[in-house]
Amino acid sequence: MSKPVYLDYNATTPVAPEVLAAMGCDANRALGAVRLSLGRMSTPEEIEAAATALSEAVNGLLLRRS
Numbered sequence: 001m002s003k004p005v006y007l008d009y010n011a012t013t014p015v016a017p018e019v020l021a022a023m024g025c026d027a028n029r030a031l032g033a034v035r036l037s038l039g040r041m042s043t044p045e046e047i048e049a050a051a052t053a054l055s056e057a058v059n060g061l062l063l064r065r066s
Contacts (some may be wrong), residue, residue: 020030036050 014053017027017030022035025033034054036054
């Protein structure tokens with residue numbers, strides 16, 4: 001049985017702007033940044049599930065936009 005993937009779209013801990021700037025993000029891109037956190041207990045399967053869920057969500061949004 002697979003575990004659900006929890007996506008918190010209302011996180012309360014902002015990423016410092018200088019961190020995103022150091023990664024090459026301009027202000028507009030930084031506002032749309034998605035942050036994923038991993039822990040030492042994160043499994044490869046959970047990481048893959050999160051990547052798949054994120055990819056599917058982005059693709060769904062792109063389809064709605066066009």
